Amino acid sequence: MVGAVLADRALMGFSLGVHIILAVIGIALPLIILLSEIMYARTKDKAYRALSKRLSTVLVILFAVGTASGTLVALELAVLWPKFMALVGQVAILPFYVEAFAFFGEAIFLSAFLYSYHRNMDNSRARMLFMAIVAVCAALSGALITMVNAFMNTPAGFDIQQYLLNGTITDVHPLAAFNTPSTGIEVLHVLSTSYMVGAFLFLAYVCYRLLKENDALRREYYRKAARLIFWVVLIATVIAVYSGIQSIASMYYLQPEKFAAIEGDMIAQAYAPEYLGGIPVNGTLKYYIAIPGLQSILATGSPSGTVPGLEQYPQSTWPPLIVHTMFDPLVGSGFAIGALLALVLLMMVLKRRPFESRLLLYLMIIAGMLSLFLLEDGWAMAEIGRQPWIIYNVMSVSDAANASPQVIPIAAALMLFYAVIMPFTLLVLRRIFDGRQLEADMR
Amino acid sequence: MNALAILNYSILAAFLSMFVLEVGIAMLMLFKDSYSARMRRYLMPIWELAGTTAVFYVVNLIATYPGMLNVIGNAYMAPLLIAALFLLLRNAFLSYSAYSGAELKAYTAIYSLSTIAIAVIALTVLSSAATGSGLGPALGSLDIAAAFLSPFNIVLIIGTVLVALSFAIAAFEMDDLRGVGAGAALFGIALLLFGTYFLLGAVQLSGQSSLARIAAAAALAMAALFCYKRKRVAKYAYAILLFIGILLLEAEQYPYVFGNVDITSYANNSGIAGYELVITAVGGLLLLASVAYLVYSVYLKKEPAPIPSSKA
Numbered sequence A: 001m002v003g004a005v006l007a008d009r010a011l012m013g014f015s016l017g018v019h020i021i022l023a024v025i026g027i028a029l030p031l032i033i034l035l036s037e038i039m040y041a042r043t044k045d046k047a048y049r050a051l052s053k054r055l056s057t058v059l060v061i062l063f064a065v066g067t068a069s070g071t072l073v074a075l076e077l078a079v080l081w082p083k084f085m086a087l088v089g090q091v092a093i094l095p096f097y098v099e100a101f102a103f104f105g106e107a108i109f110l111s112a113f114l115y116s117y118h119r120n121m122d123n124s125r126a127r128m129l130f131m132a133i134v135a136v137c138a139a140l141s142g143a144l145i146t147m148v149n150a151f152m153n154t155p156a157g158f159d160i161q162q163y164l165l166n167g168t169i170t171d172v173h174p175l176a177a178f179n180t181p182s183t184g185i186e187v188l189h190v191l192s193t194s195y196m197v198g199a200f201l202f203l204a205y206v207c208y209r210l211l212k213e214n215d216a217l218r219r220e221y222y223r224k225a226a227r228l229i230f231w232v233v234l235i236a237t238v239i240a241v242y243s244g245i246q247s248i249a250s251m252y253y254l255q256p257e258k259f260a261a262i263e264g265d266m267i268a269q270a271y272a273p274e275y276l277g278g279i280p281v282n283g284t285l286k287y288y289i290a291i292p293g294l295q296s297i298l299a300t301g302s303p304s305g306t307v308p309g310l311e312q313y314p315q316s317t318w319p320p321l322i323v324h325t326m327f328d329p330l331v332g333s334g335f336a337i338g339a340l341l342a343l344v345l346l347m348m349v350l351k352r353r354p355f356e357s358r359l360l361l362y363l364m365i366i367a368g369m370l371s372l373f374l375l376e377d378g379w380a381m382a383e384i385g386r387q388p389w390i391i392y393n394v395m396s397v398s399d400a401a402n403a404s405p406q407v408i409p410i411a412a413a414l415m416l417f418y419a420v421i422m423p424f425t426l427l428v429l430r431r432i433f434d435g436r437q438l439e440a441d442m443r
Numbered sequence B: 001m002n003a004l005a006i007l008n009y010s011i012l013a014a015f016l017s018m019f020v021l022e023v024g025i026a027m028l029m030l031f032k033d034s035y036s037a038r039m040r041r042y043l044m045p046i047w048e049l050a051g052t053t054a055v056f057y058v059v060n061l062i063a064t065y066p067g068m069l070n071v072i073g074n075a076y077m078a079p080l081l082i083a084a085l086f087l088l089l090r091n092a093f094l095s096y097s098a099y100s101g102a103e104l105k106a107y108t109a110i111y112s113l114s115t116i117a118i119a120v121i122a123l124t125v126l127s128s129a130a131t132g133s134g135l136g137p138a139l140g141s142l143d144i145a146a147a148f149l150s151p152f153n154i155v156l157i158i159g160t161v162l163v164a165l166s167f168a169i170a171a172f173e174m175d176d177l178r179g180v181g182a183g184a185a186l187f188g189i190a191l192l193l194f195g196t197y198f199l200l201g202a203v204q205l206s207g208q209s210s211l212a213r214i215a216a217a218a219a220l221a222m223a224a225l226f227c228y229k230r231k232r233v234a235k236y237a238y239a240i241l242l243f244i245g246i247l248l249l250e251a252e253q254y255p256y257v258f259g260n261v262d263i264t265s266y267a268n269n270s271g272i273a274g275y276e277l278v279i280t281a282v283g284g285l286l287l288l289a290s291v292a293y294l295v296y297s298v299y300l301k302k303e304p305a306p307i308p309s310s311k312a
Helices: A002-043 A048-080 A082-091 A094-120 A125-154 A160-166 A174-177 A183-212 A216-254 A254-262 A292-300 A321-349 A358-385 A407-434 A437-442 B003-031 B034-062 B066-098 B104-131 B143-148 B151-171 B175-202 B210-231 B231-253 B273-300
Strands: A274-281 A286-292 A390-391
Touching: A002 A125, A002 A286, A002 A292, A002 A358, A002 A407, A048 A094, A048 A216, A048 A407, A048 A437, A048 B034, A048 B066, A082 A125, A082 A321, A082 B066, A094 A125, A094 A174, A094 B273, A125 A174, A125 A183, A125 A390, A125 B175, A160 B210, A183 A216, A183 A358, A183 B034, A216 A254, A216 A292, A216 A321, A216 A437, A254 A292, A254 A321, A254 A358, A274 A292, A274 A321, A286 B066, A321 A358, A358 B034, A390 B143, A407 B066, B003 B034, B003 B104, B003 B151, B003 B231, B003 B273, B034 B066, B034 B273, B066 B104, B104 B143, B151 B231, B175 B231, B210 B231
Parallel strands: none
Antiparallel strands: A274 A286
């Protein structure tokens, strides 16, 4: 039983960990392609058209793999967590339901967009319209899925007391799933982070090409691409930082155990310090640096504000303290990326051509990888922080899990398969672009 | 049969119609190189719509019959996850093949074989869900070999393969295979009707009205006739009649699932149904408009005449 539940968790975690990379690219890429089309329509600069064409190839391949991994995640939700999905089906299924239509829109208009290139239609307006719809549908998909996650964090829309009492679902308000107490801030944070990380990965790739290329035409193409993508990354990062801080602050009253575990607070206290670093040892935090009063200020707006501590709650409902260890590098890498983006912006304002500096190009590549770490770490922290609950204070993970031992070999096979298919996809993409001339795409 | 059940069965029928065409394409791609380019041109929107409809069906099933998830999770977890693994393989290699050069044949073969594997697993799960074959006590487990080797499943797989072949032959106007297509359609339909009447009917508790079966037979036979006689309209007629035929065969099963369990015992009683119908109506209309526009702009709109070169 324990082995099966662990396998359920491992498979779901691994599948989602892979799928969110494809999902953030699927959200950010249509926006970048749309901006390229807009720039081409405005300037008639064929570099932007080539950028749109080449990125749409990447989008199609990643969309195909992403569709399959998304279907796998949907199936896993149904078969690995049947009790959970049965509850979602009766209370909070509508966001999933609407998402299916957004997904249809993405698939239909991506086909139309691609076909306009295959037929060499020089109808930029039509292409912009197609890609704008793809971009809106992709963002909508992300937002709607996040709404179900928000429901898991702050359940609403049914009589919870009655459910806890006898397991019956009564007084259902199906639309409540669209607007739980944590929905707004979660959606804003997930979407901004998706644009930030999805775009940053391409910015890092473009910077890598700038380091490698000597040809003037190609360098100019990659410089234009870097400048365009940079603005997406910058704006998304500002919103992601703001919404991230708000998201942690909202946990203070919505999920106090999660807040306390992330901050490393064992006891409730006023004038609470912010703990930097620290390792959980036997259920307490050790070896940290404390900044007096900062946590109270960030969480409550006042140094005298009281923050919750884990000891206020039964130990069986404590999330694993590892979430504090995951939180520190998240904040650290966020600061590092923010500082680098500010430096690039400053250089642009001073007309110092940031994408000519080899050092900055190297730093941007590192920052791109760091943004991916930030995405995975942030997501894992948020999910582990909700433990032991799958639906906060309503249903535990072990209650919801499929306890069939059959899952163990299948989980191992699927994880192994993922580990092969993802690098292979990158390899295929590389081979496609190695065999494709930029000059041909500019024609 | 209430509106929600009709909706649920219709989504499954829409998915199966598209997927049957894809299975036909996958099989022909393995053996008929000469039509590969033509099939590839239409494959992208077909698989995208088929895949998306499959996801929609999963979501609709969860919304309409949430109580069924315990049985699905306990009994069908293994085959469904294995099918999903093949789905990953299929999508990945199909998209690689669209942009590949020398590896095209190998990538296409992997796509085709994985699509066929998904079809075999999906049909086995469907037939087991319909007849209850292979299901253990209290519907808590599945003997996959028993489900696969059940007579209804074998007839269902062979019949579907034949119908899939004939549909793809009709859809891509393969003149040299018209005879094969017509024969495959008639034999496939006969097998499916035989299976439904004698094998599926044998495990059901209901009296079974024969009207639906006759209508299904007529619909599918008409499709076969179109396939043979009128090649220009055959693909559209085939798609529509196949959808109707599958829907009628599904209706034969209603209200039973997993052999002789009443499906309404798994229904959602939470009041979500009304919203489900409204969202489907609005979303469905938007989708139909989008698909019509896609078909018009991609397949029907005339390409602009090339501008004559001044050198010519």
